[in-house]
Amino acid sequence: MSKQQPAQFTNPETPGYVGFANLPNQVHRKSVKKGFEFTLMVVGESGLGKSTLINSLFLTDLYPERIIPGAADKIERTVQIEASTVEIEERGVKLRLTVVDTPGYGDAINCRDCFKTIIAYIDEQFERYLHDESGLNRRHIIDNRVHCCFYFISPFGHGLKPLDVEFMKAIHNKVNIVPVIAKADTLSLKERERLKKRILDEIEEHGIKIYHLPDAESDEDEDFKEQTRLLKASIPFCVVGSNQLIEAKGKKVRGRLYPWGVVEVENPEHNDFLKLRTMLITHMQDLQEVTQDLHYENFRSERLKRGGRKIEDEEVNKDQILLEKEAELRRMQEMIARMQAQMQMQMQSGEGDSSAVHGHHV
Amino acid sequence: MFKGPVENKNEAAMSELVPEPRQKPVVPMKPMGINASLLGYIGIDTIIEQMRKKTMKTGFDFNIMVVGQSGLGKSTLVNTLFKSQVSRKSSGWNREEKIPKTVEIKAIGHVIEEGGVKMKLTVIDTPGFGDQINNENCWEPIEKYINEQYEKFLKEEVNIARKKRIPDTRVHCCLYFISPTGHSLRPLDLEFMKHLSKVVNIIPVIAKADTMTLEEKTEFKQRVRKELEVNGIEFYPQKEFDEDLEDKTENDKIRESMPFAVVGSDKEYQVNGKRVLGRKTPWGIIEVENLSHCEFALLRDFVIRTHLQDLKEVTHNIHYETYRAKRLNDNGGLPPMTVETEENHESNL
Numbered sequence A: 001m002s003k004q005q006p007a008q009f010t011n012p013e014t015p016g017y018v019g020f021a022n023l024p025n026q027v028h029r030k031s032v033k034k035g036f037e038f039t040l041m042v043v044g045e046s047g048l049g050k051s052t053l054i055n056s057l058f059l060t061d062l063y064p065e066r067i068i069p070g071a072a073d074k075i076e077r078t079v080q081i082e083a084s085t086v087e088i089e090e091r092g093v094k095l096r097l098t099v100v101d102t103p104g105y106g107d108a109i110n111c112r113d114c115f116k117t118i119i120a121y122i123d124e125q126f127e128r129y130l131h132d133e134s135g136l137n138r139r140h141i142i143d144n145r146v147h148c149c150f151y152f153i154s155p156f157g158h159g160l161k162p163l164d165v166e167f168m169k170a171i172h173n174k175v176n177i178v179p180v181i182a183k184a185d186t187l188s189l190k191e192r193e194r195l196k197k198r199i200l201d202e203i204e205e206h207g208i209k210i211y212h213l214p215d216a217e218s219d220e221d222e223d224f225k226e227q228t229r230l231l232k233a234s235i236p237f238c239v240v241g242s243n244q245l246i247e248a249k250g251k252k253v254r255g256r257l258y259p260w261g262v263v264e265v266e267n268p269e270h271n272d273f274l275k276l277r278t279m280l281i282t283h284m285q286d287l288q289e290v291t292q293d294l295h296y297e298n299f300r301s302e303r304l305k306r307g308g309r310k311i312e313d314e315e316v317n318k319d320q321i322l323l324e325k326e327a328e329l330r331r332m333q334e335m336i337a338r339m340q341a342q343m344q345m346q347m348q349s350g351e352g353d354s355s356a357v358h359g360h361h362v
Numbered sequence B: 001m002f003k004g005p006v007e008n009k010n011e012a013a014m015s016e017l018v019p020e021p022r023q024k025p026v027v028p029m030k031p032m033g034i035n036a037s038l039l040g041y042i043g044i045d046t047i048i049e050q051m052r053k054k055t056m057k058t059g060f061d062f063n064i065m066v067v068g069q070s071g072l073g074k075s076t077l078v079n080t081l082f083k084s085q086v087s088r089k090s091s092g093w094n095r096e097e098k099i100p101k102t103v104e105i106k107a108i109g110h111v112i113e114e115g116g117v118k119m120k121l122t123v124i125d126t127p128g129f130g131d132q133i134n135n136e137n138c139w140e141p142i143e144k145y146i147n148e149q150y151e152k153f154l155k156e157e158v159n160i161a162r163k164k165r166i167p168d169t170r171v172h173c174c175l176y177f178i179s180p181t182g183h184s185l186r187p188l189d190l191e192f193m194k195h196l197s198k199v200v201n202i203i204p205v206i207a208k209a210d211t212m213t214l215e216e217k218t219e220f221k222q223r224v225r226k227e228l229e230v231n232g233i234e235f236y237p238q239k240e241f242d243e244d245l246e247d248k249t250e251n252d253k254i255r256e257s258m259p260f261a262v263v264g265s266d267k268e269y270q271v272n273g274k275r276v277l278g279r280k281t282p283w284g285i286i287e288v289e290n291l292s293h294c295e296f297a298l299l300r301d302f303v304i305r306t307h308l309q310d311l312k313e314v315t316h317n318i319h320y321e322t323y324r325a326k327r328l329n330d331n332g333g334l335p336p337m338t339v340e341t342e343e344n345h346e347s348n349l
Helices: A020-034 A050-057 A071-076 A116-133 A162-171 A189-205 A222-233 A273-282 A284-305 A311-352 B007-017 B046-058 B074-081 B140-158 B187-196 B214-230 B245-257 B296-306 B308-330
Strands: A036-043 A082-090 A093-101 A148-153 A177-181 A245-248 A251-258 A261-264 B060-067 B106-114 B117-125 B173-178 B202-206 B268-271 B274-281 B284-287
Touching (some): A036 A050, A050 A093, A050 A273, A116 A162, A177 A189, A222 A273, B140 B187, B187 B202
Parallel strands (some): A036 A093, A148 A177
Antiparallel strands (some): A245 A251, B106 B117, B268 B274
16 A cells, blocks of 8 residues: 655745645544454355454454354354444554444345344434434544444355345445455356356346445555456456464465465465455545444434434334224225125015015115 | 174164174065965076066156255256266356345256166256345245145146056156365254255255364364254154165164265366366365265265165155145045146145
8 A cells, every 4th residue: 555655844935935835744643543444244144254364354252152053053042233342553644443243144044134134223323423413512422323234145155145135135335335245265267257247247137235445536646456356357356364474485374274274365376365454444534434424324314314313113103003093904804704694684684574675775 | 785884883883783684585574474385496586587677667766955045056966976067056056146136946857868768857046045044935936846746746646547658747856065164064054954854855964074173074064963952953864764674774874974075077188197076276276076075975875876766765755645644634534636626726725
């Protein structure tokens, strides 16, 4: 990552020099002191390599005491939201990273209600931020909004599953979606290309809006432009995660040891792990900006349009109206049935005695 | 004979508990009236040769069903098992096709021949299984299909004028593909096997096993076996049908190493001067028939080379009989009506 070095603090005696070129330096110093906050949500069926990938990306163990439930337990479970926060510091720069995990997603036999919990969580974070922003004391607003969602696609399928499509369509207006294919060591290079293309085609076909890397500015240097171009061309990223050190070609690398060879996590010829990491790091700022400028603003305008009524109220209203209508329908049906029964009785007694039949015409 | 990686350990353990396995006697082990000592060679044992000749002439049917989510390598594996293009993949199916909205049953038949023996192989595929958002009861079309084949056979059997050789469309073996998550079975896997293990021989396999390292594989298999046991699911070879000690010993070994973690491929590559079936990756070539890479060879030997006939027998003698008994019971002990009067009878179990 090579950005131009900020201009040195030049001699104030130089004619025509005001000094505000030093502003970026000041901003930079302040940000470093304040630290950065970033919330990453991870969604995908269990067993797709999510936890391993997160641990590999941030070189840490976010799930030290993890118990993997058996299938019988999974039958009863609903989707949970588990957020773990970790503070990472590198060269004086502090990052407060929150990883939001969604265990139970895609596990049930009937996944129709899978994403309600997740969408509710995202909306709740927006709601909270909106509330804080509109409050009196706005000094310490904590930003817990979800800045990025890694959506894990199974490498075993032929493309997107119906669940993938439905979920992404439900959240693409609320959060930046970055599709990821983990456990990519199960695919040969040709299969990878085919799968990536198939997924991109299906994403376009269904009108799903995934996060697009911004093009490099025209004043960036060639290397950066080339790197951005490569990154854009590799979406969705096919990655392999691991924190185990394996001996390969004389040095220790992070990888997976198979009887037929070693898959190296940080080898660009083996998988796109480095690309994913680069993208996340260099575009963390942009992801936050898009969340603020696009998704949050969308949410805010929707909310304010509804005039302060919360979503739950609206739904309750709808439910109530439905119930009332159903009750009324039932009442009408009962009335009709009663009238028909009466008519029947009249007809029968009418045949007995031949006096005029009182017909009730409904 | 079946060869497994844990063979030596088990044999050593077994020999402590059990005396040397007896030589298979010339007369059958079932008790006979008088065990007459033969005064000379009669030639009774040539019946084996006579049966062999007959089988070769008539050939035999084998119907194998594959069940699992789309993309788990079912078609490729079946092609690899029978070393020919026998699956849906080769008969006009395009992998770009959409996932069907409901489970479909597609049966494709081929006749393959080896060493003068003809086999009419039918591969029954079940696209759409487990792929929807709501997969409730997605095993019902499969159960219905299996029972329909039993019904067809039953109708032929009770016919007054029976065919000499009733065409056998019953499912002899169902390969169930487990996704290699490395965690545990999925709720759908449990439900399917619970419902169908009483109706058909289920052989669970772990698909695309090249995604797991050796330790992950062993751990996963253990966990899956335990889950199946805890939930009372008996896969083939079922413990209750072991006929004698010899069977039990052999089958115990097999059950210990199931489910087999397999890799399928229909492409050949050059490795150490030989052409082998495999998958090529930037970090090495995975050889399908190499036991240190995956257990495909074990699955093939098990299904085809040692237990093919047994699969058919268990289907006929146990699963089919269970179905037949239930049907006769429902009918008050009478066989179902003949073909002429019930042309469009649907099995409505």
